Amino acid sequence: MKKVGIGIITYLVFIILYFLQTNFFSWFTIGGVSPNLFIIFAIFLGLFTNNYFAIVMSVIMGLTIDFEIGKQFVGPTAIMLTIISILVSYLDKNFSKDSKITILLLVSLGTIVFEIGLYGLNIFVFKYTSEMSTFLKILAVEVAYNIVLTYVLYNLIRKIGSKIERMFKEKHLLTRYF
């Protein structure tokens, strides 16, 4: 029941992020490139909640985005967000999230994986013209922007993340520390 509540709150946070992304960050850009709040959010979920919850929420969030602004077929954003949350959940077992550097690196990696995957899908499905140099330029700016945002929000992310983590993992022994 508690997890359902957290799920609803998570979705409401996602809706707020959606409005921020589509309104505020549509003009608050670096050289016309906006950050991707959903990648940061999916990484946050992957790090501080359990695998199952992170994957379900990523699918729901991705599908919502695809329904709202997607093209002919639904799913690319959902697929990529899910891959990120799985990847982060896996890496969380091997790296300490107490380090700021680790989280910043995860955000960089998540952004790169997400955008390459989505661009690849667009080339494959929608016959996008391959413009690698332009793509890499945009990707570099987006990664930098996401890192800056995460750095600014780090303390908030850690604080809220720890609380959520306690709710999810309170009954489990963290065996990796033994």
Next chain:
Amino acid sequence: MYKAKHAGIISTIVIIIVLVLLVFLTNVDVKNLSYAQSISTSFIRPVQNGFNYLGNKLKGNDAFFVDLNTLRKENEELKNKNSKLEEQLRELEIIKAQNASLQEYSVLKDKYANYESIPADIIDRDFSNFGSQLVLNIGKKQGVEVGMTVIAEAGLVGNVVSCTNTSSTVQVIVDASSSVSAMITTSSEGIICKGSIDNNSELRATYIDTSSEVLVGDTVVTSGIGGIYPKGITIGTIKEVVNTNNLTDRYAVIETAVDFSKLYTVLVIKN
């Protein structure tokens, strides 16, 4: 016993003193005490004046409190009036915005009178750095179907790629997956205009005939070939011609007629 005896003596003395004083004060002419009175008043009067001043002030304050109640009532009434006026102002602004939209629709309808069209507002935009879709506030219920052309006052916007009952998604011509069959108005040469991922106001014109002369400033319109877009809708003007070593690879940069960053109202062409 000793204490009780002394207490009785003291009280008796006090009573006697008070009595003597009373007798004295009630029988002596006040005029004879003017010097004593002046000494007394010089101490007491300023204090008394102070108390009088405070008393008057308090009386004034009382009036102030009465006024405050009236002011509160007036303030409430003014607040109510103000909120009503603000509400009216908001309604007026909504009416003004609707009027502006209707005027835009009217201009659009007049310009594209040959086409049966449905006016629409843009309610959402693709936020990704690699796509350029728009979401309109009309869908199947209003008669929108996939493949319909979307135009604005300045020219071509794109075509509908998906629609629900109440909304539809438009792939704009500057999207990286968009290709529009077009022609240059001055030479009637056919070209293909493709979008790119890095610019939302430019298209790249390819497949330019090696023998054709392309000039900066030429207008580009839809050719009608391909079956998606009707013929003759303005796409933009040629901004730059980029010549390469191989003449077949040369391309032109087209500046779109529509400013997509300031686009809020469009028409969906039904026929």
